[in-house]
Amino acid sequence: MEPLFHRMNPLQQNMRGTILCTGFNVSSSPSTKSSNCSSKPKHYQNVKVSRQFTCSDQDWLLFGTSCYKIGDTLDYLAATTACSDLGGFIIMPKTTEEMDIAISLQKNLLMYSDGTIQQVWIGFNKISSNGTWKWADGSELNKLN
Numbered sequence: 808m809e810p811l812f813h814r815m816n817p818l819q820q821n822m823r824g825t826i827l828c829t830g831f832n833v834s835s836s837p838s839t840k841s842s843n844c845s846s847k848p849k850h851y852q853n854v855k856v857s858r859q860f861t862c863s864d865q866d867w868l869l870f871g872t873s874c875y876k877i878g879d880t881l882d883y884l885a886a887t888t889a890c891s892d893l894g895g896f897i898i899m900p901k902t903t904e905e906m907d908i909a910i911s912l913q914k915n916l917l918m919y920s921d922g923t924i925q926q927v928w929i930g931f932n933k934i935s936s937n938g939t940w941k942w943a944d945g946s947e948l949n950k951l952n
Contacts, residue, residue, distance in 0.1 A: 870912060886928045930944070
Protein backbone atom coordinates (compact mmCIF):
# COMPACT_ATOMS: atom_id res chain seq x y z
CA MET A 808 0.00 0.00 0.00
CA GLU A 809 1.29 3.45 -0.94
CA PRO A 810 1.95 5.78 2.05
CA LEU A 811 -0.32 8.79 2.46
CA PHE A 812 2.62 11.15 2.89
CA HIS A 813 6.12 11.15 1.49
CA ARG A 814 8.79 11.15 4.17
CA MET A 815 11.74 11.11 1.84
CA ASN A 816 14.90 13.08 1.40
CA PRO A 817 13.68 16.33 -0.16
CA LEU A 818 16.86 16.68 -2.13
CA GLN A 819 15.58 13.98 -4.47
CA GLN A 820 14.36 16.50 -7.03
CA ASN A 821 12.33 13.93 -8.98
CA MET A 822 9.93 13.50 -6.05
CA ARG A 823 6.88 15.72 -6.25
CA GLY A 824 3.94 16.27 -3.95
CA THR A 825 1.09 18.70 -3.56
CA ILE A 826 1.56 21.63 -1.22
CA LEU A 827 -0.66 21.79 1.86
CA CYS A 828 0.20 25.03 3.64
CA THR A 829 -1.12 26.06 6.98
CA GLY A 830 -0.94 29.63 8.18
CA PHE A 831 -1.58 32.09 10.89
CA ASN A 832 -4.04 34.14 8.87
CA VAL A 833 -6.88 33.26 11.20
CA SER A 834 -8.96 36.02 12.70
CA SER A 835 -11.36 35.51 15.53
CA SER A 836 -14.28 37.48 16.76
CA PRO A 837 -16.29 36.96 19.92
CA SER A 838 -19.51 35.10 19.47
CA THR A 839 -22.44 35.47 21.80
CA LYS A 840 -23.87 32.07 20.98
CA SER A 841 -25.35 30.45 24.04
CA SER A 842 -25.85 26.77 24.47
CA ASN A 843 -27.39 24.39 26.93
CA CYS A 844 -24.49 23.29 29.09
CA SER A 845 -26.32 20.65 31.08
CA SER A 846 -24.99 17.75 29.02
CA LYS A 847 -21.42 19.07 28.80
CA PRO A 848 -18.58 18.22 31.19
CA LYS A 849 -18.40 20.56 34.18
CA HIS A 850 -15.20 22.27 33.15
CA TYR A 851 -17.01 23.55 30.01
CA GLN A 852 -20.19 24.72 31.73
CA ASN A 853 -18.92 28.18 32.62
CA VAL A 854 -17.90 29.00 29.07
CA LYS A 855 -20.50 31.44 27.78
CA VAL A 856 -18.56 33.15 25.00
CA SER A 857 -16.91 31.22 22.22
CA ARG A 858 -14.80 32.50 19.36
CA GLN A 859 -15.78 32.27 15.75
CA PHE A 860 -12.75 31.80 13.50
CA THR A 861 -12.43 32.83 9.88
CA CYS A 862 -9.56 32.83 7.41
CA SER A 863 -8.54 36.31 6.36
CA ASP A 864 -8.15 35.20 2.72
CA GLN A 865 -10.95 33.38 0.89
CA ASP A 866 -8.45 31.08 -0.86
CA TRP A 867 -7.60 29.46 2.48
CA LEU A 868 -9.77 26.75 4.08
CA LEU A 869 -10.71 26.90 7.75
CA PHE A 870 -10.33 23.61 9.57
CA GLY A 871 -10.49 23.78 13.36
CA THR A 872 -8.68 26.98 14.33
CA SER A 873 -6.16 26.95 11.48
CA CYS A 874 -6.31 27.96 7.85
CA TYR A 875 -5.04 25.67 5.10
CA LYS A 876 -4.25 26.22 1.45
CA ILE A 877 -3.66 23.58 -1.18
CA GLY A 878 -1.14 24.60 -3.79
CA ASP A 879 0.61 23.26 -6.83
CA THR A 880 2.57 20.04 -7.16
CA LEU A 881 6.21 20.90 -6.47
CA ASP A 882 9.34 19.34 -5.05
CA TYR A 883 9.81 19.62 -1.29
CA LEU A 884 12.10 22.65 -1.19
CA ALA A 885 9.91 24.61 -3.63
CA ALA A 886 6.82 23.65 -1.60
CA THR A 887 8.30 24.97 1.65
CA THR A 888 9.32 28.19 -0.10
CA ALA A 889 5.87 28.60 -1.65
CA CYS A 890 4.19 28.21 1.74
CA SER A 891 6.57 30.73 3.28
CA ASP A 892 5.88 33.20 0.47
CA LEU A 893 2.16 32.87 1.26
CA GLY A 894 2.79 33.75 4.91
CA GLY A 895 2.37 30.18 6.13
CA PHE A 896 4.41 27.02 6.43
CA ILE A 897 4.25 23.51 5.07
CA ILE A 898 1.97 21.38 7.22
CA MET A 899 3.69 19.70 10.18
CA PRO A 900 1.24 17.23 11.74
CA LYS A 901 2.97 16.77 15.10
CA THR A 902 -0.09 15.44 16.92
CA THR A 903 -2.70 12.82 16.15
CA GLU A 904 -5.28 15.59 15.77
CA GLU A 905 -3.13 17.48 13.25
CA MET A 906 -2.49 14.27 11.30
CA ASP A 907 -6.24 13.56 11.26
CA ILE A 908 -6.86 17.05 9.83
CA ALA A 909 -4.18 16.55 7.16
CA ILE A 910 -5.59 13.16 6.16
CA SER A 911 -9.15 14.51 6.12
CA LEU A 912 -8.18 17.45 3.91
CA GLN A 913 -6.26 15.12 1.64
CA LYS A 914 -9.08 12.59 1.32
CA ASN A 915 -11.79 15.21 0.85
CA LEU A 916 -9.98 17.57 -1.49
CA LEU A 917 -7.28 15.59 -3.26
CA MET A 918 -8.96 12.34 -4.25
CA TYR A 919 -8.91 11.31 -7.89
CA SER A 920 -11.98 9.88 -9.60
CA ASP A 921 -10.43 6.39 -9.47
CA GLY A 922 -10.26 6.56 -5.66
CA THR A 923 -6.51 7.11 -5.36
CA ILE A 924 -5.36 10.00 -3.21
CA GLN A 925 -2.85 12.60 -4.29
CA GLN A 926 0.22 12.61 -2.08
CA VAL A 927 1.04 15.64 0.05
CA TRP A 928 4.33 16.89 1.43
CA ILE A 929 4.64 17.31 5.18
CA GLY A 930 7.31 19.35 6.94
CA PHE A 931 9.41 16.41 8.07
CA ASN A 932 12.85 15.99 6.54
CA LYS A 933 16.48 15.07 7.03
CA ILE A 934 18.13 18.05 5.40
CA SER A 935 20.28 18.68 8.49
CA SER A 936 24.00 18.05 8.24
CA ASN A 937 23.87 15.11 10.67
CA GLY A 938 21.16 13.36 8.64
CA THR A 939 18.59 13.08 11.43
CA TRP A 940 14.89 13.53 10.73
CA LYS A 941 13.49 16.85 11.96
CA TRP A 942 10.37 18.91 11.53
CA ALA A 943 10.63 21.85 9.12
CA ASP A 944 10.68 24.26 12.08
CA GLY A 945 13.86 22.55 13.34
CA SER A 946 12.25 20.67 16.22
CA GLU A 947 13.06 17.02 16.66
CA LEU A 948 10.67 14.12 16.51
CA ASN A 949 9.62 13.01 19.98
CA LYS A 950 7.58 10.14 21.33
CA LEU A 951 4.38 12.20 21.20
CA ASN A 952 4.78 12.68 17.44
